[in-house]
Amino acid sequence: MEGTRKQLIELLFSHQSDYVSGQFLSEQLNISRSAIWKHMNELKKSGYEIEAVTNKGYRIINVPNALSEDALRWGLKTDWLGSRISFHQSVQSTQMVAHELARAGASHGTIVLANEQTNGKGRMKRYWDSKSGLGLWLSMILRPHELEPKNATQITLVAAVAVADVMKQLGIDIKIKWPNDLFINDRKLAGILTEMQAEQDQIDYIVLGIGLNVNHGLDDFDQSIKQQATSLHLETGTIHNLNELFQQVALSFEQLYERFIEQGFLSIKSEWEGYAYKLGEWINVRAQGEWPAKLVGIHEDGALKVIDQQGNEHLLYSAEILWS
Known part of the structure; x- marks a missing residue:
């Protein structure tokens, strides 16, 4: 059927x-x-x-604005991403469902989408507000067996550029906050979460989650994040078709992912830096104490590149960044 x-x-x-x-x-x-x-x-x-x-x-x-499996497929121009779509009205977390499907053998390019997440999570297990019908809550199953496990986190950066490219096409001035957030005017629009199952030298699968605030009004956000979050609707005044937006994001990611696999992150590095949040500005870094640093770019392995007040360059892989 x-x-x-x-x-x-x-x-x-x-x-x-x-x-x-x-x-x-x-x-x-x-x-x-x-x-x-x-x-x-x-x-x-x-x-x-x-x-x-x-x-x-x-x-x-x-076509309908509300998400449905038929509408998600209609007009999808990808070659392999979304070849299988697992759509749900409500789940605890699309990441959880995607992990279950991946462990059961779901193919590369399978996508899990939900109209609502009741227990959505972002990086560091932070709560992600995922109300029904207002955003894109999705997780992709990827099986990049040719990619070394140490480079898997670069896929987060690739996904950020893919989403940013779509926002740019919509005329939005978007910024990528390392390592996994997208910002408009210092407010969070989207988050990306990459989780991996791997042996020592080979990736079994990656689940890449994207949460994108689309049609939220200000009162649709939880009180705890109302001052930090934004949506496409709040920034543009337009109600966006979720199905069409998904198709744009999927195509953008598929194209960048294939370039990444063939040429490595270095081929995408300059594009990421073109979107970098607070590039050239001073921030504070918490790593072996707290110290000021100037954000100057990103390394080809995905580390954030900064210089301290003495002009020494540092590569940050997991440090806490105080952005303001």
């Missing part, structure tokens, strides 16, 4: 400027015209606007 629905959506999408006859769809999918009609009704229930005209056929007028 899932494969047939996906093929139907792809056929409608490929003929979106014209009507597609029920007979043509029936022949292409090798199912009855009655079955085509039933699938169309299911698509309508998912929020699609479908026009049906006698002697002409079917045509999609509009």
Whole structure:
């Protein structure tokens, strides 16, 4: 059923400027015209606007804004990322579900999405507010067997650039705060979480989580983060289609990920630095005491590059950064 629905959506999408006859769809999918009609009704229930005209056929007028598996697939232009989509109305955490699927053998490129997370987590197990219908809460299963485990954290940086590129296309001045946050005007828009299962010398799988605040109003944020968080809606005044935004993020990440695997992080380093939060500014570092440092870039292995007041360069891998 899932494969047939996906093929139907792809056929409608490929003929979106014209009507597609029920007979043509029936022949292409090798199912009855009655079955085509039933699938169309299911698509309508998912929020699609479908026009049906006698002697002409079917045509999609509009796709739903609310997340649904059908809408997520419709127009997805990736080659392998999202080849399997596990969509849920509500889960504790997409990371938890993705780990379960990965341990059960889920393929490279599988994506878990949820309309809501009841126990979403960010880095350092911090709570991530993931209310229903307001953002993109997703986790990707990646199996980069050619990548050394020591370089796995670089995927966080690659994902940050991929999301930042999409924001740039939307006309948003976005910044990446090392190692895993995206900021607009000093407020957090998105967070990225990378978790790995590996042997000593080989990665079994990586679960890459992305939480992106999209259609939140100010009152939609928990009181504890209201002054630190923002959303695309708050910054642009626009309600964004979650399905289309997911498709843009997925395509952007797939393209950057393939370059990363083929050429390494060095090929993406300058792009990351172009988005770097507080690049060229002084911050405070907590590592063997607290000391001021100037952020000058990022090393090709993903470490943050700073200089101290004496002009000595330091590479930071896990230090606590005091940004203000």
